Amino acid sequence: MSRYLLRRLAIVIPSLLGISIVLFTVLALAPGDPFEELATNPNIPQEVRAGLREKFGLDDPIALRYLRWFMAMVHGDWGFSFVSRVDVDVLIRQRLSTTLFVVGSSQILALLVALPVGVFAATRPYSIFDQIANTLAFIGFSLPTFFTGILFILLFSIYLDWLPFVYRADISATGWHWYWAHIKQALMPVAVLGLFQGASWTRYVRSAALDVIRLDYVTTARAKGLAEGTVVVKHVVRNALIPVVTLVALQMPAVFGGAIVTEQIFRIPGIGSLLITSILANDTPVIMAVTFVFACLVILFNLLADILYGWLDPRIAYR
Amino acid sequence: MNEHQLRGLIAKVKTGKLSRRAFVHRMVALGLTAPLASQMLDFAGVAKAQSTFEYKPTKRGGGGTLKTLFWQGATLLNPHFAVGTKDQEGSRIFYEPLAGWDADGNLVPFLAAEIPSVENGGLARDGLSVTWRLKKDVKWHDGHPVTADDLLFNWEYASDPETAAVTVGSYKDVKVEKVDALTVRVRFERPTPFWADAFVGTRGMIIPKHLFEPFKGAKSREAPTNLKPVGTGAYKFVAFSPGDVVKGELNPDYHLPNRPYFDTIEMKGGGDSVSAARAVIQTGEYDYAWNVQVEDEILKRMEQGGKGRAEIVPGGNIEHIQLNSTDPWTEVDGERSSIKTKHPLLADPAVRQALGMLVDRASVEQHIYGRAGVATGNFLNNPERFRSKNTKWEFNIDKANQVLEAGGWKRGPDGIRSKDGKKLKLVYQTSTNAPRQKNQAIVKQACQKAGIDVELKSVTASVFFSSDVGNPDTYTKFYCDIQMYTTTMTEPDPVKFMDQFTSWEISSKDNKWQGRNITRWRSEEYDSAYRKAEGELDPVKRAALFIRMNELVCNDHAVIPVVYRPKQGAISSKLHASISGWDNDLWNVRDWYRDA
Numbered sequence: 001m002s003r004y005l006l007r008r009l010a011i012v013i014p015s016l017l018g019i020s021i022v023l024f025t026v027l028a029l030a031p032g033d034p035f036e037e038l039a040t041n042p043n044i045p046q047e048v049r050a051g052l053r054e055k056f057g058l059d060d061p062i063a064l065r066y067l068r069w070f071m072a073m074v075h076g077d078w079g080f081s082f083v084s085r086v087d088v089d090v091l092i093r094q095r096l097s098t099t100l101f102v103v104g105s106s107q108i109l110a111l112l113v114a115l116p117v118g119v120f121a122a123t124r125p126y127s128i129f130d131q132i133a134n135t136l137a138f139i140g141f142s143l144p145t146f147f148t149g150i151l152f153i154l155l156f157s158i159y160l161d162w163l164p165f166v167y168r169a170d171i172s173a174t175g176w177h178w179y180w181a182h183i184k185q186a187l188m189p190v191a192v193l194g195l196f197q198g199a200s201w202t203r204y205v206r207s208a209a210l211d212v213i214r215l216d217y218v219t220t221a222r223a224k225g226l227a228e229g230t231v232v233v234k235h236v237v238r239n240a241l242i243p244v245v246t247l248v249a250l251q252m253p254a255v256f257g258g259a260i261v262t263e264q265i266f267r268i269p270g271i272g273s274l275l276i277t278s279i280l281a282n283d284t285p286v287i288m289a290v291t292f293v294f295a296c297l298v299i300l301f302n303l304l305a306d307i308l309y310g311w312l313d314p315r316i317a318y319r
Numbered sequence: 320m321n322e323h324q325l326r327g328l329i330a331k332v333k334t335g336k337l338s339r340r341a342f343v344h345r346m347v348a349l350g351l352t353a354p355l356a357s358q359m360l361d362f363a364g365v366a367k368a369q370s371t372f373e374y375k376p377t378k379r380g381g382g383g384t385l386k387t388l389f390w391q392g393a394t395l396l397n398p399h400f401a402v403g404t405k406d407q408e409g410s411r412i413f414y415e416p417l418a419g420w421d422a423d424g425n426l427v428p429f430l431a432a433e434i435p436s437v438e439n440g441g442l443a444r445d446g447l448s449v450t451w452r453l454k455k456d457v458k459w460h461d462g463h464p465v466t467a468d469d470l471l472f473n474w475e476y477a478s479d480p481e482t483a484a485v486t487v488g489s490y491k492d493v494k495v496e497k498v499d500a501l502t503v504r505v506r507f508e509r510p511t512p513f514w515a516d517a518f519v520g521t522r523g524m525i526i527p528k529h530l531f532e533p534f535k536g537a538k539s540r541e542a543p544t545n546l547k548p549v550g551t552g553a554y555k556f557v558a559f560s561p562g563d564v565v566k567g568e569l570n571p572d573y574h575l576p577n578r579p580y581f582d583t584i585e586m587k588g589g590g591d592s593v594s595a596a597r598a599v600i601q602t603g604e605y606d607y608a609w610n611v612q613v614e615d616e617i618l619k620r621m622e623q624g625g626k627g628r629a630e631i632v633p634g635g636n637i638e639h640i641q642l643n644s645t646d647p648w649t650e651v652d653g654e655r656s657s658i659k660t661k662h663p664l665l666a667d668p669a670v671r672q673a674l675g676m677l678v679d680r681a682s683v684e685q686h687i688y689g690r691a692g693v694a695t696g697n698f699l700n701n702p703e704r705f706r707s708k709n710t711k712w713e714f715n716i717d718k719a720n721q722v723l724e725a726g727g728w729k730r731g732p733d734g735i736r737s738k739d740g741k742k743l744k745l746v747y748q749t750s751t752n753a754p755r756q757k758n759q760a761i762v763k764q765a766c767q768k769a770g771i772d773v774e775l776k777s778v779t780a781s782v783f784f785s786s787d788v789g790n791p792d793t794y795t796k797f798y799c800d801i802q803m804y805t806t807t808m809t810e811p812d813p814v815k816f817m818d819q820f821t822s823w824e825i826s827s828k829d830n831k832w833q834g835r836n837i838t839r840w841r842s843e844e845y846d847s848a849y850r851k852a853e854g855e856l857d858p859v860k861r862a863a864l865f866i867r868m869n870e871l872v873c874n875d876h877a878v879i880p881v882v883y884r885p886k887q888g889a890i891s892s893k894l895h896a897s898i899s900g901w902d903n904d905l906w907n908v909r910d911w912y913r914d915a
Contacts, residue, residue, distance in 0.1 A: 032785040035402060045488045046833045047480075049786075055483050083402060084394035084561040085540045094560050153594065158601055166388070166587060166598055166605070170558060170566070267590040269563035277391075277562050277589070282781075 001310075008306075012299055019295045023288060024069065028062045032282045034082040056082055069288065079285035081278070088289040091274060096256070098169050099263075099270030101182075102189055103255045109194030110201055111248070117198075118205025119237055122213055133202060140199025145192050149265040152188045163188055167268040189266045193259055197251070204247055208240040242312050249305035253297035257290070322863040329363045329859065339365065343423050351862055352635065353424025354515070354811035354901055359858040361436060375895075376580045376912050380569050385581040385894075385911060388595040388608040392562040392588015397545040398524035399477050399484035404903065405588070407521050408609065409565045411905045412584060413460070413550035416523030417451050417470075418515065420811050420901035422632060426515060427907070430454055430465065430525060430551060432501075435514075446510030446856040451518060453501040457574045459527045460555045470503045470518060471495055472528035481536035486522040493517050512856050513812040520811060520902050525551070553579035553909035563588055573909070580912035593617065599889040600627035606913065607896065608889040609904050615689020618889075627891045631690050634900030635816070636884040638692060640678065640747075640762075640803045642671055642877060644839040647746075647798045654828040655791075655798045658839055663741055665800065669726025670743070670771075671876035673719040674801070677765040678879055680712060686761075687754045692882035712880070719769045728770070736770035745800040748776040748792075750783040755803060758881065788831050795832040797839070805884055811901045813865055814853060820872050821849050840877035 034056075035049045053059050057068065072079055078088040121130040157165040164185050171181045212218065213236050221231045260272040267273075271290060278286035309316050328345065331337040339360060346356035376382070393409025394402075401407040417431040426434045432452040435441020441450045457465040474495035477484040484490075494506040495517070505517055517523065527549055534542035548556050551574070554567030565586040569579055587605075595608040596618060603626040611618075611629065618629050646660035664670055680694035695712070728736040728743055736743040747762065749755045756777060763773040776799065778792045783804070791798050810816060818824050822841040826834035845868055852864040872878060886900050893914045898904055 030781075031787045031790055032781045036781075036784060036786075045491075048483075048485055048487050051480055051487075052483050052485075080540065081394070081561070085400060085545060086395070086561055091561060095563075153597075158597065161602065164604060165594065165602075166590070168564070168587065169560070170564060264590060265594070267587065267594075269560060269589065273589055274562065281394075 005307075008303055012303075015299065016292075016296060020070070020073075020288075020292055021066065023291050023295075024066045025062060027284050027287055028065065030282070033058055034282045034284070036282065069285075073292075078289045081283050081286045083278070083281050083283045083286075088285050091286060092271065092289065092293070095270050095274050098167075098268060099257075099272065100255060102167075102186055102263075102268055102270060103193065103259055105186065106190045106193035106259075107197065107248075107251065107255055109190055110197035113195070113198035114201030114205050115237075118202045119209050119232060119240070121202070121206045122209030122236075122240075123232060125210060130206075133206075137199040137202045140195055141203075143196070144261075145196050145259070146261045146265060148196065149189070149192045149262055152192060153265070156188060165266060167266045169269045185266075189259075189262050189268060193262050201244070201247065205240065205244055208243050209236055212236050212240045238312065242309060245308050245312065246305050249301045249308065250298070252301045253294055256297055257294045321867075322860050325359070325859045325863055329359060329365070332360060332365050333363065340423060346862065347633070351865055352811055352813050352901065353422075353633075354420055354426075355424070355513075355813060355858065355862060355865075357424040357426075358513075359862055362858045364438075374578070374910050374912065376577055379571070379573070379577055379579065380582050382580040382913055383582060385584045385607075385908075385913075386605045387584070387586045387905075388590070388598055388605045389586055389588050390590050390592045390595050390608075390610070393559075393565050393586065394561045395545060396548045396556075396559055396565065397526065397542070398522070399473075399482070399486045399526065400539075400545065402485060404521075404610075407524075408903050408905050409559075409586060410524055410548065410550075411552070411903045412554050412565065412567050412586065412908060413548040413552045413556055414524035414526060415551050416520055416525060417453075417518040418520075418523075419906040420520050420899055421907075422897060422899040422901070424811065424901055426519070428454070430457060442514065446507070446512060446514070446854075448504050448506045449514040450498065450502060450504045454574060455501065457551055458572055459529075459551055460549045460570060461527075461530075463527065463529055465525070465527075465551055466500050467497045467503045469525055469528045471497050472532065473525050474517065476526070476531060476535050476539075479536050482539045484539070489516045489522045510854050510856055512852075512854070512858065512861055513814060515811070520906075554581075554584045557583070575909065578909045584908070596621060596629075596889040599891055600624065600629070603627065603891060606891045606894045607904075611887050611889045612691070615691060618689070625892065627889055629690065630888040630890040630896075630898055632886040632888070632898045632900045634884075634886040635810075636805050636807045636886075637695065638758075638803065638805045638881045638884055640674075640801055640879040640881060641797070641838045642674065642801050642879070643797055643799065644841070644877070647800060652828070656796065656839065658825055658827055662800070664743060664745065667726060667738075668876070669722050669728070673722045673726075673769060673771070674766075675876050675879050676713055676715045676719040676722070677762065677769055677771070678712075678881055679714045679761050679765055680881055681714065682761055683758050683882055687757050688882055688884070690885075691887050692754075692884055695880050695883040714765070716765055716768045719765075723769060723771075730770050734767075734770055735772045742772070743770060744772040744774070746774045746776055747801045747803070748778060748783075748799040749803040750780040750794075751777045752780065758803065786831075786833065793832065795826045795834070795837055797826070797837050803881070817849060817852075817865060817868055820845055820868070820877065822846050838877050840872070840875070842871055842875070845871045 033053060035052050057065060080087045081091060117133050121133045124130055153165045156163045167185050171178055173181055218231060218235055221235045257271055260276050263270045263272040264276060275290045328337060328342060332339055332342045343353050343356040347353055389405055389408065391405040393405050395406055396410050398407060398410040398414050401410055415429040418426045418428050418434060421427050428434055430453055432454045433439060435449050435451060437444060453465060453467065459465060474490050476482055477486045477490040492508060496504050498504050530544045530549055531542055546559055553570055553573045555570045557566040557568050559565050567584040569582050573579065592612045596611045596613050598605045599608045600621040601624055622628050642665050643656060643662050645656045645658060646662050647656045649660055651657035651659050684692055684694040723736055728738045730736050747759060749759060759775045763775055766773045782790055782792050783794050785793055787793060794802060794804055819835040820840055821836060824834045824836040825839050826832045826837050848864045848868050852861050855861040855864060888898060888904060890896060894911065896911045897907060899906055
């Protein structure tokens with residue numbers, strides 16, 4: 001087990017290096033720079049822009065810039081945003097809690113919907129419940145979040161006027177007012193993200209459970225006279241969870257990475273909206289940091305998923 | 320309109336036959352900026368207009384929260400680093416310049432005791448200096464007094480290239496000296512007719528010396544005050560997270576009585592402009608939304624609810640088509656569109672004239688932009704209601720056909736005209752943006768009817784507007800026959816705007832395509848008029864020069880103006896605010912109030 005872990009961790013380093021090189025090169029080759037807006041303003045002399053580019057080292061060769069970035073990163077210095085001139089780690093930390101809360105709760109909502117509905121549908125395949133669940137799941141994952149988001153806003157904010165559609169990270173109220181305001185404003189984005197995710201997971205859970213439920217040992221368990229609940233929870237779900245765990249684990253980095261589109265629609269100041277505004281502003285250090293952290297998380301959670309397998313299925317050995 | 324006629328008009332204003340406002344509007348119609356027009360009146364000794372904005376609240380505070388939405392949130396709060404308007408707006412809540420520009424182009428004092436003029440001795444007759452006197456007893460939010468040292472420091476700070484301030488252009492060519500504790504003199508190298516640049520308006524906000532002194536030059540980025548502003552404004556800093564929200568609270572020591580009205584102010588960033596407009600106009604959740612770019616039809620539907628409306632403010636942006644004077648298809652010395660070549664088709668005045676008649680501006684206005692794009696025939700800003708009689712535009716396919724026929728362009732069997740074996744085929748590029756593509760289609764259709772074959776091309780905005788030397792599709796390279804985009808004139812003085820037709824600004828390989836003259840159009844008369852305007856101290860003579868320059872460009876069809884784009888915001892019907900096209904939206908946020 002520990003040898004396996006070591007080997008996996010050893011692979012992580014070259015892959016992260018590779019990822020960072022690719023990311024950096026792509027960003028460096030992309031057109032534009034963070035001072036574009038200055039270029040079209042006649043009152044700002046061109047030298048200002050040239051001076052800023054030079055000051056931030058944008059005119060150096062890509063290899064040199066990469067090396068500089070890499071050395072800084074090794075020392076734990078993430079660099080600073082060209083646009084706001086704030087350190088990148090500060091920017092990310094400011095927004096992390098909001099993203100964790102919104103995207104995290106949406107993933108929990110998704111699991112809360114997907115697990116029971118998927119398993120229940122699998123135990124009664126082609127029943128009316130199954131048909132309805134299937135149809136809703138199809139609708140759920142066919143509708144993109146930018147569409148449902150706007151639909152929700154139109155319905156709940158504009159026509160019914162129940163919920164606010166501008167998310168505010170800093171609500172000044174105290175006590176239960178504070179909680180209530182947070183819940184109220186998070187309701188729509190969490191529902192949009194959670195139902196979208198939940199819909200596709202429901203399909204996975206259902207098919208995974210269906211695969212297991214027909215196996216002989218389940219029939220045996222039933223023949224032993226075990227209660228239906230015990231059969232489903234202990235024998236079916238545990239085995240059906242293996243593919244689902246992979247999916248969920250791979251989805252986890254998104255909890256940190258935020259949801260770009262939904263965050264933009266609801267003005268949630270999370271990592272996703274930080275990423276998109278940085279991309280639009282060509283703010284390379286921020287894009288680099290966010291995408292790189294994201295890459296690290298994907299690799300980490302992949303590893304975690306592999307380790308979880310062993311716990312769920314003792315037959316899997318690590319060599 | 321020449322100098323003599325201008326003087327006649329000014330005399331009329333003086334005797335009261337023409338209102339000050341009407342005069343400014345006439346000048347704006349001629350392509351001058353409102354600030355320049357009002358400068359002419361001041362110079363002639365016409366009494367200053369009273370600001371039309373009425374401030375009703377009789378006590379400070381009590382107004383609750385002023386909630387504003389900016390779909391691009393402020394990313395930093397140091398006005399000297401403000402890359403975009405959004406950052407200037409965020410800084411403007413806390414910082415103030417010596418003076419700001421109102422909607423009619425008048426200077427309104429903020430930190431200055433009064434606006435310098437020749438009469439009060441502030442303005443030197445030789446145009447070589449201007450003296451600003453600070454208001455007495457103004458304090459920074461932390462209690463320190465505001466003195467001439469602060470002004471001096473701002474000049475040193477911004478003009479130091481190591482600081483890398485974006486305001487360096489306003490400060491690097493002037494010298495600032497301290498006269499006494501509250502007075503400074505700004506000295507110019509040459510006689511300067513437009514003296515209200517340093518310390519004024521969008522790039523003139525003053526930062527405190529005592530907090531920024533240790534962070535001058537290369538260390539500028541490290542100043543904690545970059546993110547926690549300490550200014551003189553009506554609102555004090557509370558909280559800021561870059562790209563998301565800026566919060567401020569009432570400044571109890573503000574230097575004007577009864578202001579501000581609101582207890583707190585909030586500037587929320589992010590999202591898109593349609594939903595921002597909804598939050599103001601439809602749900603009333605917010606009071607003001609900045610730079611709303613929404614189709615007019617949708618806006619009008621939102622406005623029916625009566626909670627808010629679109630605020631349309633004349634400024635100086637213009638969507639225009641540029642005609643290339645040089646040949647984009649032949650390479651000379653490693654560059655296309657080289658100044659050594661001539662455009663094979665567009666060099667013919669008949670073609671240019673015909674193209675001018677083939678732009679259906681009325682349809683563009685009606686079907687694409689609505690109130691946010693007003694048809695215009697003038698290259699410089701020209702709101703419809705102020706349109707002067709001598710600038711006209713027409714859409715006339717028959718006449719275009721006649722002009723081309725007379726110019727010797729004969730229709731071929733495929734309906735495309737040609738002359739001397741050259742087919743009338745043009746490539747028309749613009750940035751990818753739905754209204755622009757619709758606009759392109761309208762022009763193409765009309766051109767087809769006149770026997771001109773137009774090939775449409777659209778380039779992603781991030782490429783089109785980039786300064787990437789390696790990319791052939793940037794607008795400054797102009798490797799194309801005609802192109803369209805919006806040029807901005809938000810600056811109070813036209814001199815920087817008008818340099819885009821001077822021969823020394825021609826964009827070329829030598830200046831890495833950074834030159835501002837993108838059409839590569841040139842005229843000796845224009846150049847000399849421009850040179851004269853730069854140093855002409857009499858605003859009336861100067862205005863006449865600008866009007867002449869404008870005529871030169873328009874009459875030669877170097878560009879075809881399409882629509883004029885006013886500034887557009889969304890405002891709650893209860894909020895009283897005066898938005899100026901010559902300054903930031905929040906320029907006088909100290910005066911904003913709401914009906915109870």
